[in-house]
Amino acid sequence: MSISLRFDPVRLPDYCQDLRQEVRAFIAEQVAQGVFDPNVEEHPFEALDGFAKAVAAKGWIGMAWPREYGGQERSFLERYVVNEEMLAARAPTRRYFVADRQSGPTLIRYASEPIKARVLPQIIAGNATFCIGMSEPNSGSDLFAAQAKATKVDGGWRLNGAKIWTSGAQFADYMIGLFRTSAPTKENRRHGLTSFLVDMRSEGIQVNPIRQITGMYEFNEVQFDNVFLPDDNLIGEIDGAWKQATSELAYERSGPERFLETFGAMRAFLAAVQGSDDPRINEGLGRLIAQLHTMRRMSVSVAGMLEAGREPVTESAIVKDLGTVWDKALPKELRGLISLMDYDSYDVAAYRERMDYFTRMSTKLTIQGGTTEILRGIVARGLGLR
Amino acid sequence: MALDSDDIHIATAERIFADHADLQAVAHDRAGNYKAALWQAVVDNGLTLAMLPEASGGVGLSLDQAFDLLRAAGRWGISVPLADTMLAGWALAAAGLEPREGKLLPLVPAPRGKLSIDAAGRVTGRCAEVAFGREAEAFVALCDGPDGPVIALLDPSICQIVEGTSLAFEPLDAVSVDGVAVSSAPAGGAVTLPEMAATARANQIAGALETMLDISVAYAIERKAFERTISKFQAVQHLLALLGEECAAAVAAAVSAGDTLARGDSGPALLLEVAAAKVRCGEAAEQASAIAHQVHGAIGFTAEHPLHRLTLNTLAWREDYGTEAHWALALGKHVSAGGADALWSLLSDR
Numbered sequence: 176m177s178i179s180l181r182f183d184p185v186r187l188p189d190y191c192q193d194l195r196q197e198v199r200a201f202i203a204e205q206v207a208q209g210v211f212d213p214n215v216e217e218h219p220f221e222a223l224d225g226f227a228k229a230v231a232a233k234g235w236i237g238m239a240w241p242r243e244y245g246g247q248e249r250s251f252l253e254r255y256v257v258n259e260e261m262l263a264a265r266a267p268t269r270r271y272f273v274a275d276r277q278s279g280p281t282l283i284r285y286a287s288e289p290i291k292a293r294v295l296p297q298i299i300a301g302n303a304t305f306c307i308g309m310s311e312p313n314s315g316s317d318l319f320a321a322q323a324k325a326t327k328v329d330g331g332w333r334l335n336g337a338k339i340w341t342s343g344a345q346f347a348d349y350m351i352g353l354f355r356t357s358a359p360t361k362e363n364r365r366h367g368l369t370s371f372l373v374d375m376r377s378e379g380i381q382v383n384p385i386r387q388i389t390g391m392y393e394f395n396e397v398q399f400d401n402v403f404l405p406d407d408n409l410i411g412e413i414d415g416a417w418k419q420a421t422s423e424l425a426y427e428r429s430g431p432e433r434f435l436e437t438f439g440a441m442r443a444f445l446a447a448v449q450g451s452d453d454p455r456i457n458e459g460l461g462r463l464i465a466q467l468h469t470m471r472r473m474s475v476s477v478a479g480m481l482e483a484g485r486e487p488v489t490e491s492a493i494v495k496d497l498g499t500v501w502d503k504a505l506p507k508e509l510r511g512l513i514s515l516m517d518y519d520s521y522d523v524a525a526y527r528e529r530m531d532y533f534t535r536m537s538t539k540l541t542i543q544g545g546t547t548e549i550l551r552g553i554v555a556r557g558l559g560l561r
Numbered sequence: 562m563a564l565d566s567d568d569i570h571i572a573t574a575e576r577i578f579a580d581h582a583d584l585q586a587v588a589h590d591r592a593g594n595y596k597a598a599l600w601q602a603v604v605d606n607g608l609t610l611a612m613l614p615e616a617s618g619g620v621g622l623s624l625d626q627a628f629d630l631l632r633a634a635g636r637w638g639i640s641v642p643l644a645d646t647m648l649a650g651w652a653l654a655a656a657g658l659e660p661r662e663g664k665l666l667p668l669v670p671a672p673r674g675k676l677s678i679d680a681a682g683r684v685t686g687r688c689a690e691v692a693f694g695r696e697a698e699a700f701v702a703l704c705d706g707p708d709g710p711v712i713a714l715l716d717p718s719i720c721q722i723v724e725g726t727s728l729a730f731e732p733l734d735a736v737s738v739d740g741v742a743v744s745s746a747p748a749g750g751a752v753t754l755p756e757m758a759a760t761a762r763a764n765q766i767a768g769a770l771e772t773m774l775d776i777s778v779a780y781a782i783e784r785k786a787f788e789r790t791i792s793k794f795q796a797v798q799h800l801l802a803l804l805g806e807e808c809a810a811a812v813a814a815a816v817s818a819g820d821t822l823a824r825g826d827s828g829p830a831l832l833l834e835v836a837a838a839k840v841r842c843g844e845a846a847e848q849a850s851a852i853a854h855q856v857h858g859a860i861g862f863t864a865e866h867p868l869h870r871l872t873l874n875t876l877a878w879r880e881d882y883g884t885e886a887h888w889a890l891a892l893g894k895h896v897s898a899g900g901a902d903a904l905w906s907l908l909s910d911r
């Protein structure tokens with residue numbers, strides 16, 4: 176057979192499952208101490224910061240990174256377990272999530288030594304929040320249309336232009352941003368973009384919040400007005416950022432956040448229907464769980480591939496596409512099922528309030544970090560169609 | 562026995578399937594004349610014994626390898642009761658009964674039937690849809706006994722068989738029983754026959770999807786329309802990407818369930834894995850078949866083209882040993898009784 180999309184049945188080793196119990200106990204303690212409420216979506220920065228410090232004290236930020244930068248060199252599977260427990264418990268990981276998942280690994284691979292030595296320990300201590308500066312008003316799926324500019328000057332670079340939809344920029348300490356350093360060439364339109372580490376406290380940066388459909392302010396416009404960056408802040412190859420993107424995406428795309436973002440909706444639903452013997456509800460629920468279980472098994476399998484040093488680009492795109500489509504549909508599916516319940520058997524108003532949040536946010540799931548259409552293009556390439 | 566190591570097992574099996582059930586050749590053989598020689602080769606090479614432990618006359622395959630072999634059979638759209646005879650032989654052995662040669666078919670009553678056995682070994686009841694029922698040389702039935710589940714070996718002479726036809730034009734018969742079993746024993750390890758059987762079908766479906774994906778991609782790369790190959794149209798690329806994703810999900814779910822049975826897991830974990838596999842593979846069968854036909858256009862709608870061997874078989878296999886709804890209901894009942902933390906423990910333990 177010519178096409179092999181094999182997801183081996185990886186089982187998490189015992190040491191991972193022991194760690195899981197430790198994470199659960201830790202989260203329960205944090206909730207009991209009132210550090211966060213799993214049923215609340217927005218936490219003040221102090222709560223996010225307090226939680227990050229507590230996680231850092233456990234050694235769970237950057238836990239798979241090299242010891243020389245303060246990491247623990249624990250396995251990718253252990254990181255997976257910590258991550259999925261945090262998601263299932265709806266823990267407020269915003270202060271460190273992006274840095275832990277992708278910015279840190281990018282720095283480890285491509286940043287200068289002084290930057291690594293300075294910034295990685297900050298992340299590990301829960302003191303450095305990262306944001307991702309890729310999208311621009313006229314450059315979304317097509318990242319290679321980016322126009323925000325970095326110009327070489329004595330001892331460093333000057334940034335000008337704007338990024339948009341930048342999640343968490345309002346409290347980020349750093350951005351890893353994509354800036355144009357040369358024009359694309361005729362042969363390669365991907366040429367000419369360069370990655371930089373930007374200190375968000377630099378002079379000339381302005382962060383303008385953008386209110387979202389949910390009523391919350393998660394993303395922003397970030398303007399750069401002649402912002403200076405020292406040479407050390409260059410990440411990887413000048414004009415060659417496109418070469419650095421693919422492996423990073425495998426990490427970004429296959430994680431459990433791709434199908435657990437609406438787990439809070441599942442929690443609310445199960446609390447409302449607990450003990451129901453309505454076969455319509457149970458049958459519908461069973462189908463949803465069959466999908467959820469299968470995606471998790473695929474995602475764990477990809478974690479195993481990453482642990483083994485492979486770059487499962489197509490497999491990751493598959494997990495993300497299946498995961499986000501399912502995740503996005505979950506509030507709709509649950510709506511269909513809950514309407515079969517007797518309305519005075521659960522707290523309808525509280526349930527609606529909770530569910531409405533998930534319905535409002537669900538449409539982003541198949542857009543952020545690569546749309547459905549872009550992902551299917553990647554899968555099609557993996558199948559040899561392009 | 563020609564079979565000794567895992568890869569060789571699968572390779573040997575695939576060779577047999579290629580020799581006797583070439584997709585194109587079989588598609589032309591409306592009368593099913595290929596089946597006798599295929600069955601003979603399958604039996605001669607010990608494939609029907611793949612689920613047996615070596616001590617009971619097996620060929621040294623682990624259970625997950627046996628499921629791999631069924632996925633291979635699925636890749637060729639095999640329509641002889643290979644999985645079924647494997648399962649029936651396994652159930653006899655797991656209940657500590659003497660092995661029996663020949664074409665054995667399992668009778669798994671739920672959800673479309675009911676079988677009981679009394680203290681004297683008399684079996685009564687009915688199974689509504691038994692794949693290949695009329696071909697049985699013996700039935701291996703999972704019955705309700707006075708003291709719990711019992712495995713009973715039945716001679717077809719005590720059964721009344723009403724012939725029917727499956728979606729894939731294969732035998733799908735109703736079997737009624739009233740008579741004394743040849744032998745019987747408490748089911749023991751064979752209580753998981755329903756889970757084994759559902760996982761077997763899930764693997765067959767997953768295998769068929771692998772071939773559907775292969776031939777659909779190959780066709781798209783070759784077929785031209787509007788002066789280019791249809792693989793260049795983004796709409797077609799995205800359809801095939803979805804087919805690839807459904808195929809990947811089906812294989813992942815089926816392999817995971819096979820692995821679970823091979824590890825000997827039981828209880829809610831087994832329910833989760835098996836139900837997820839049968840549900841997910843059933844759903845994937847539906848989506849993948851629709852896409853494969855869409856990509857093939859009219860040629861795929863012909864009896865001549867082998868696509869229907871894969872699509873109709875996978876759709877028919879959804880019906881066997883519990884439909885998606887049957888397994889989803891069992892899983893959903895378990896999950897809704899427990900709440901979210903119990904669900905999360907169940908999922909994350911796997």
Ligand SMILES: Cc1cc2nc3c(=O)[nH]c(=O)nc-3n(C[C@H](O)[C@H](O)[C@H](O)COP(=O)(O)OP(=O)(O)OC[C@H]3O[C@@H](n4cnc5c(N)ncnc54)[C@H](O)[C@@H]3O)c2cc1C
Nearest residue numbers: 307308309310315316340341342539542543544545546548
């Ligand atoms: C909640 C949220 C948070 C975000 N956070 C960040 C962040 O922190 N940092 C950041 O840089 N960006 C962020 N983004 C932006 C995100 O990465 C982009 O929205 C995404 O890449 C799509 O770009 P776009 O919105 O410009 O849509 P477009 O690229 O304009 O796409 C519009 C539509 O056209 C389709 N389309 C585009 N190209 C193709 C093609 N080749 N083939 C087929 N269809 C195509 C798309 O699939 C989509 O349906 C965030 C977005 C959201 C919703």
